[in-house]
Amino acid sequence: MTKTYKPAEPIWCAGCGDFGVQGALERALIDLNIAKHDVMILAGIGCSGTLQNNVGTYGYHALHGRVLPTAQGVAFANPDLTVVAVGGDGDGFAIGAGHFVHTVKRNPNLVYIVMNNSVYGLTKGQDSPTMDSEGAAYGLDATRLALSIPGASFIARGYSRWSHQLHELTVAAFEHARAKRGFAFLEVLSPCVTYNDTYASWDSMLDNVDDDPNYDPTNMSMAFTRGVELDEVGRMPAGIIYRNDNAVGREVPPAMSKQNLDPAQHLDSYGKIMASYAV
Ligand SMILES: Cc1ncc(C[n+]2csc(CCOP(=O)(O)OP(=O)(O)O)c2C)c(N)n1
Ligand code: SF4
Ligand SMILES: [Mg+2]
Numbered sequence: 001m002t003k004t005y006k007p008a009e010p011i012w013c014a015g016c017g018d019f020g021v022q023g024a025l026e027r028a029l030i031d032l033n034i035a036k037h038d039v040m041i042l043a044g045i046g047c048s049g050t051l052q053n054n055v056g057t058y059g060y061h062a063l064h065g066r067v068l069p070t071a072q073g074v075a076f077a078n079p080d081l082t083v084v085a086v087g088g089d090g091d092g093f094a095i096g097a098g099h100f101v102h103t104v105k106r107n108p109n110l111v112y113i114v115m116n117n118s119v120y121g122l123t124k125g126q127d128s129p130t131m132d133s134e135g136a137a138y139g140l141d142a143t144r145l146a147l148s149i150p151g152a153s154f155i156a157r158g159y160s161r162w163s164h165q166l167h168e169l170t171v172a173a174f175e176h177a178r179a180k181r182g183f184a185f186l187e188v189l190s191p192c193v194t195y196n197d198t199y200a201s202w203d204s205m206l207d208n209v210d211d212d213p214n215y216d217p218t219n220m221s222m223a224f225t226r227g228v229e230l231d232e233v234g235r236m237p238a239g240i241i242y243r244n245d246n247a248v249g250r251e252v253p254p255a256m257s258k259q260n261l262d263p264a265q266h267l268d269s270y271g272k273i274m275a276s277y278a279v
Contacts, residue, residue: 005056006056007053007054007055007056008050008053008054009054010022010050010051010054011050012047012050013192013193013194014193015191015193016047016121016190016191016192016193016194017115017117017160017161017188017189017190017191017192018047018048018051018115018160018190019160020160020161020163020166020188020190021048021051021086021113021115021160021166021188021190022051022054022055023163024158024163024166024167024169024170025051025055025084025086025113025170026055027167027170028167028170028171028174029057029174031167031171032171032174032175032178034082034174034178036055036056036057037057037058038080038081038082039057039058039081039082039083039084040057040058040059040060040074040081040082040083040084041055041057041058041059041060041084041085041086042059042060042061042062042067042070042071042074042083042084042085042086043059043060043061043062043067043085043086043087044062044063044064044065044066044067044085044086044087044088044091044092044096045061045062045063045064045065045087045091045122046064046087046088046090046091046115046120046121046122047088047115047121047122047192048086048087048088048091048114048115048117048121048190049061049062049067049086049087049088049091051086051115052086057084058081060074064091064095064096065091065092065094065095065096065099066096066099067085067086067087067091067092067096067099068085068092068096068099068100068103068112069099069103070085071083071084071085071108071110071112072103072106072108072110074110075108075109075110076108076251076252076255076256077255077256077257078255078256078257079109079180079251079255079257080257082111082174082177082178083109083110083111083177084110084111084112084113085110085111085112085113086112086113086114086115087114087115088114088115088116088117088120088121088122088128089114089115089116089117089118089119089128089129089130089142090119090120090126090128090129091114092112092114092142093114093128093129093130093140093142093145094128094129097129100142100145100146101145101149103183104146104149104151104152104183104185105149105150105151106151106183106250107151107152107153107182107183107247107248107249107250108182108183108249108250108251109177109178109180109181109182109183109249109250109251110177110183110184111173111174111176111177111184111186112183112184112185112186113170113173113186113188114142114185114186114187114188115160115188115190116130116142116187116188116189116190117189117190117191117192117195117196117198118130118131118132118138118139118192118196118198119131119192119195119196120195121192121194121195121196124195125194125195125196130142131196138205138231138236141227141231141236142185142187143155143156143157143185143187143227143237143241144224144227144228146185146242147220147223147224147227147241147242151182152183152185152242152244153176153181153182153183153184153243153244153247153249154172154173154176154177154181154182154183154184154185154240154242154243154244154247155185155223155240155241155242155243156169156172156173156184156185156186156187156239156240156241156243157169157186157187157188157189157236157237157238157239157241158170158186158187158188158189158238159188159189159202159206159238160188160189160190160191161191161199161202161203162206162208162238165208165210165238165239166188168210169186169239169240170186172184172240172243173185173186176243177249180248180249180251181244181245181246181247181248181249182247182248182249182250183249189202189206189238205234205235205236206235206236206237206238207230207235207236207237207238208237208238208239209226209237209238209239209240209241210238210239210240211239215239217239217240217241217242217243218242218243218244218245220242223241223242226241227241
């Protein structure tokens with residue numbers, strides 16, 4: 001009898017925004033007709049990272065802050081997989097910030113969904129880089145950080161409470177990475193009801209650029225300007241903030257999964273290497 005891994009039940013607190021992120025992700029897989037065995041979800045450490053236990057795709061729980069280098073390894077080794085990295089704002093923008101910058105720059109073909117609750121949820125409520133500092137509407141804005149990095153090809157922000165738009169953004173992120181246009185970065189504002197309940201403030205702070213007929217997400221200078229203008233009045237954009245439909249995602253051929261890894265094929269070269277060490 002074939003034994004198969006059974007997806008876990010979510011362990012999030014009632015009201016946690018991460019439920020909405022998982023729902024949008026599962027619905028996107030169904031809508032795009034992507035089989036679960038063609039998907040690998042890699043997660044960072046945090047409440048958010050437990051998402052990968054629940055979906056029934058291939059999964060991997062990476063070290064805290066290291067989900068992006070690990071996900072890139074998977075994407076480069078097997079370009080036929082749909083690779084999704086997920087994690088929290090602490091994971092992605094504090095300990096993992098350097099990897100975030102270089103992944104945006106490198107533009108590999110994968111989706112990155114950050115569940116931003118502006119707090120370290122799992123470790124019980126410490127400040128994260130995206131938490132408000134005194135007098136500011138919002139801490140680090142990772143969408144603007146990403147915009148400033150050459151190579152950025154897809155930057156979006158959703159809100160777990162806006163489920164319809166979140167579903168559309170998740171589908172768009174999958175389409176971008178699967179069309180080999182590169183790194184699809186989707187930040188989802190996903191409140192932590194236990195340690196930093198931001199539902200009320202985010203309800204009133206978001207400006208949906210998807211609803212603005214004058215907003216052109218392919219125009220980078222417009223994306224920058226809108227972000228700064230909104231920040232000046234204590235607001236921030238949601239929707240597809242920037243998209244380059246002509247981008248080409250990075251691959252590293254020949255992919256390991258396309259090579260003949262039969263050990264018998266390599267005995268000769270292995271023997272030569274071993275002989276070179278002999279004294
Ligand atoms: C190398 C390392 N440093 C610190 C920790 C402790 N730690 C676990 S989760 C976490 C932060 C979680 O915050 P976030 O990434 O925002 O995820 P959330 O729980 O909010 O979803 C920290 C500091 C760890 N597991 N590993
Ligand atoms: S502590 Fe916060 S982030 Fe973690 S499951 Fe509960 S509500 Fe969600
Ligand atoms: Mg967090």
